[in-house]
Amino acid sequence: MGTGIVPSPVGSTANGFKEIPMVPSSLWEQALSRGLLDVFIRAGLILVLAMACYQVFHPFLNLMLWAVILAVTFYPLHQRLCNAMGLGEGKVATLITLVSVAILLIPVFLLGSSIAESMDSGLELLKGGDLQIPAPPESIASWPLIGQPLSDAWKQAADADQTSLVKQVLPYLKGAGLVLMSKLAGVGAGILLFLGALIIGGIIMAYGGNGHRSAVAIASRLSGPVRGPQIAELCTATIRAVAQGVVGIAFIQMLLVGVGFVVMGIPGAGVLALLVLLLGIMQLPVTLITVPVIIFVFATQGASLGVIIFTVYSVVAGLSDNVLKPMLLGRGVNVPMPVVLIGALGGMVTGGIIGLFIGPVVLAVGYKLFWQWVEDPPKLPVEEERTAP
Template identity: 35%
Template sequence: MKTLRQYLPGDDVIQLVIRLGLLAFLIYWTFVLIRPFVPILTWSIVLAVALYPVFGALSGLLGGRPRLAATILTLINLGIVIGPATWLGLSALDGVREFAGGLGAGNLVVPTPPAAVKDWPLIGPQLYELWAQASNNIRSALREVAPHLKPLAGTLLALAGNAGVGTLKFLLSVLLAGFLFPYGSQLVAAGRGFLFRIVPEQSEHFLELAGATIRAVSQGVIGVAIIQSLLAGIGFKLAGVPSAGLLAFLVMLLTIVQIGAAIVLLPVIIWIWFDKDFTTALLLTLFLGIVGVLDNIVRPLVMGRGLTTPTLVIFVGVIGGTLAHGIVGLFIGPIILSLAWELTVAWIHADRVAAASSPADRRTLT
C-alpha cells in the first residue's frame, strides 16, 4: 500500500498537514464560538418546522405575502411567550424558590387534615387519624433528612436563577424562527441536498420523516403540554391553590414525559373540596377534569400520525436536554432525541429491507 509521502513530495506533505491542522483549528474555534447559540438555533428551526403549515395557510390568506405572514405569526408567538408563558414561568420560579428555601432551612411543613374529614360518613374518623399520623411522621422524616437535602436546594435555586436566560433564549428563538419562515423552501432544498449526499436512496423519505417527527413531538407533545399547563395554572389560581405556578409547571413536565397530569390534579381537586363551597368546588372540578383529559383528546388530532417514539426516549430527552441547555433544553431535548430515534429506526428498517431483497428485486426497485 502506497503512503501519502509516495504521492506527494516532502514539502507538499508538510503544507497539507499544516493546512489540515489550521482547518481543524478553525472548525473547533468556530464550534466554540457558536456553541452558546446552538440551543437558540435548534429551537428556532423546530418552531419554523412545526409552525410552517400555519405560516403557509396564513400566507395564502394574505394573498401570497410571506413576509407579512411571518411578521404576524412572530408577533403572535411573542405574545404567547411574553404573556401567559412568562406568567407561568414566574409563578413556577416563586414556588421553586419557596420550596428550596424551606428545604435549605429544614422547615418544610406538611398540611394537617382538615377537621371536616372527621364528619365524613363511615371512613371519616379513620381517615382523619391516618392522615394526621402520616403528616406527623412525614414531618419528622423531613426534619431528619433536611440537612442532606440542602445541596438539592442549591441546585433548585441555581435552576431558578438561570430561568431568565432561558426566557431570553426563547424570545431570540421566536424572532429567529420568524426570519426563517419566508425561506422555508430554500432550507428544505438545502436539507434535501445534504441528506442526498448521506443516504441517496432514502433522502426524500428521511426528510419527510424528520419534518413529521418534529411536528408530531412539538405540536402533539410540547404544544399540548404547554396549553394544558396554562389552563391548569389558571384553574389553580382561581382556586387559590398555594404554589399554583409550580404545580402548573409540574403538569407540563408530567404531560411531556407521557405520565399525565392526574398525579397533580387529583390532590388539588381533593384540596378544593375541603377548602371551597359546593358550587365553587364543583365548577373547578369540572374545569380541571376537562384539563386533565385534554391531552388524550387534542393530541391525536394535532399529531396527524401516531407517535412511535417510546416514552423512555422522550423522558431521557427531557432530563438530558434540561441538564445540557436549561429551560430551553426541556423542550428541544425530547424533540431532537425523538428525531434521532425515528431516523435511526427508519435507517435500520431500510437496511433490513435492502438486505432481504434479492438482486433482481433491487434492479427492479432502481
C-alpha cells in the same frame, strides 16, 4: 514468403507482453508514506477547522436548534396563511411571530406573578412567626401501615413550639430555597431563549423555500440523490409530530390547568403549572398534580358550587391530552413514549429547561433515522442494475 521471428518491440517480451519496469520497494514506500501524510495533514486541518467552528457556534446551538424546530413546526400554518391572505412570506412570518409572542407573554406574566406572590407570602409567614400546624384528623391513625406513625409525628409537630421548629428547619429551607431560585432563574433564561428562538424562527420561515431546498441538498449529498429527499422529509415529519404532539400538548395543558389554579387562588399556582408542563413533556399523567390540588380545595373550601366547577374543569384539563394527541401526534410520525421520556430527561440534565423541549425532538429524529437505516439496507449492484430504468 519466408518464416522468421519478428523482433519484439522495445519494452516487450518475445510473447508480446509488456515488461513492467522494476521499481525499488523503497520508492513505493516513500510514495505511500507521503500520500498518507498528505491525507492525515488534510484531515487534521479539517478537524481543527470543524472544532473551531463548533466552539464559536456552541453558545448559539440551543437557540438555533429551537429556532429550526419552531420554523419547521409553524411552516405549514405559514403557507396556509400566505395562500389565504395573499401576503408575502415575510409579512406572514412577522404576523405569526408577533401573535405567538403575545400569546406566550400573557400566561408567563400570570404565572410569574403567582410564583412571586407565593414566595412573598411564604417569606412573610416565616418572618412573622404565625406559622401554625393544625392537629391531624382522627382518620389518619386508622390508615394501614403508615397511619399511626404519621399521626404521631403530626401531633408532635402540632404540639411543639412553632418558632423553635422553624429555627430547626430554617437551614434546610434556606438550601432548598437557593436551589429553587436557581431553577426559577433557569426557567426565566429558558423563556428568554425561547422568545429569541421564536424571532429567529420567523426569519427562517420567511425564507422557508430556500431552507427546504438547502436541507434536501445536504441530505442528498450525504445519502445520495434517491434517499436524500426521503430523509429530509422524514426529519421534517418527525420534528412536527413531536413538537406538536408532545411539547405543544404539554404547553396547552399547562395553560389550561395554570389558568384554573390562578383563578381559584391556589398557593404556588405558577410552580404547579410548571410541574404540569414538565409532566406533560415527560409523558406522565397530569393528574398527579390536579388530583392533590382538588383534594386540597375540598379540604379547605368545602363542597361549594365553585369548587365543583373547578374540580370538573381541572379533571377535563388534566385529561385533555387524550383528545389532543390523536389530533396532533397522529398526523406525523409516531414515536414510542420511552424515546420521548429519555429525550426529555436527558435534555433537561444536559441543557436545562430548554433542553427539556429540544431533547425529545432531537432524539426522536435520531430514532427514526436509525430505524430507517436498519429497515432499508443498501441494494447490491446486481439489484441496482435490475431496477434501473
